[in-house]
Amino acid sequence: MGLTYRASQTFRVLLAKPRSEDLVLAEEHLLPPLRELFHQMSPADQVHGLRVLRSLLARGEENPNLLSAALLHDIGKSQVRLRLWERILIVLVSWLAPGRAQSWGEGELRSWRRPFVIAVRHPDWGAEMIRQAGGSVELVNMVLRHQDDLPPDPIKEIDRLLYRLQEADGLN
Numbered sequence: 311m312g313l314t315y316r317a318s319q320t321f322r323v324l325l326a327k328p329r330s331e332d333l334v335l336a337e338e339h340l341l342p343p344l345r346e347l348f349h350q351m352s353p354a355d356q357v358h359g360l361r362v363l364r365s366l367l368a369r370g371e372e373n374p375n376l377l378s379a380a381l382l383h384d385i386g387k388s389q390v391r392l393r394l395w396e397r398i399l400i401v402l403v404s405w406l407a408p409g410r411a412q413s414w415g416e417g418e419l420r421s422w423r424r425p426f427v428i429a430v431r432h433p434d435w436g437a438e439m440i441r442q443a444g445g446s447v448e449l450v451n452m453v454l455r456h457q458d459d460l461p462p463d464p465i466k467e468i469d470r471l472l473y474r475l476q477e478a479d480g481l482n
Contacts, residue, residue, distance in 0.1 A: 326357040336360060339377045343443040348381055350388045359384065365478040376471045378445070379452035380478060386436030386453075387428060396425035404429070433457055 328336070336348050336356070348356065363380040371377065392400070403426070404411040415430025417423035437454035445453075448468065455472055456479065464470045 325354075327353040328356045328360060332357070332360050335363070336381050339363060339374070340381060341378075341444075344378060344382065344440065344445055347385050347388075347439055347443055351382075351385055352388065352391060355384045355387055362475070362478045366474065369474070369478075371474060373471060375446055375448040375452060376475060378449050379456065379471075379475055382436065382440060382445075382449075383453050383456040383475065383479065384432060384436065385439055386432030386434065389432070389435045389439075390419065390424075390428050392425060392428055396428075400425050400429050430457075 336359070337345050340348055348359070351359070359381040362383070363377060366377060366380050400411065403414075411426055412430060414423045414426035417427055419427045419431075421427075433454050433456055437450045440453055441450045448471075451468060452472055452475060455468075456475055458472065460469055460473050460476065464473050
């Protein structure tokens with residue numbers, strides 16, 4: 311994806327807020343304890359999750375854990391909120407120097423590396439939040455691994471689901 315596309319995507323999502331019908335759709339695809347997590351997310355992350363969900367629904371996906379993962383894959387970002395300039399910085403560095411973005415994400419949260427640490431560690435944080443809320447093992451694993459590199463032809467069912475989640479996430 312080009313930088314212009316990623317930048318426009320970032321601004322479009324950051325300025326959006328979920329509509330009431332969006333929130334109804336989210337609640338249809340989340341068990342009650344997981345709904346509370348969705349409502350903890352920033353409006354931008356909620357809108358992004360809803361776009362990923364709609365993309366999967368348009369493709370005929372029905373797996374409830376996959377649809378819940380669409381909505382909650384970025385829940386870990388609610389632990390430490392990203393500022394607008396940090397989101398933009400992540401997009402730029404991830405596009406221009408993806409290896410640097412990853413290695414900087416291995417640093418300390420209380421440093422200049424903060425945005426990269428959040429970008430790298432939010433799957434771990436989110437998986438733990440979902441586990442504590444009573445989410446299924448499959449949902450926890452999808453959120454934990456939603457940024458993993460997958461084999462081109464996944465054999466395991468969980469990897470096939472993750473591939474579809476990543477594909478929908480990359481489009482939204």
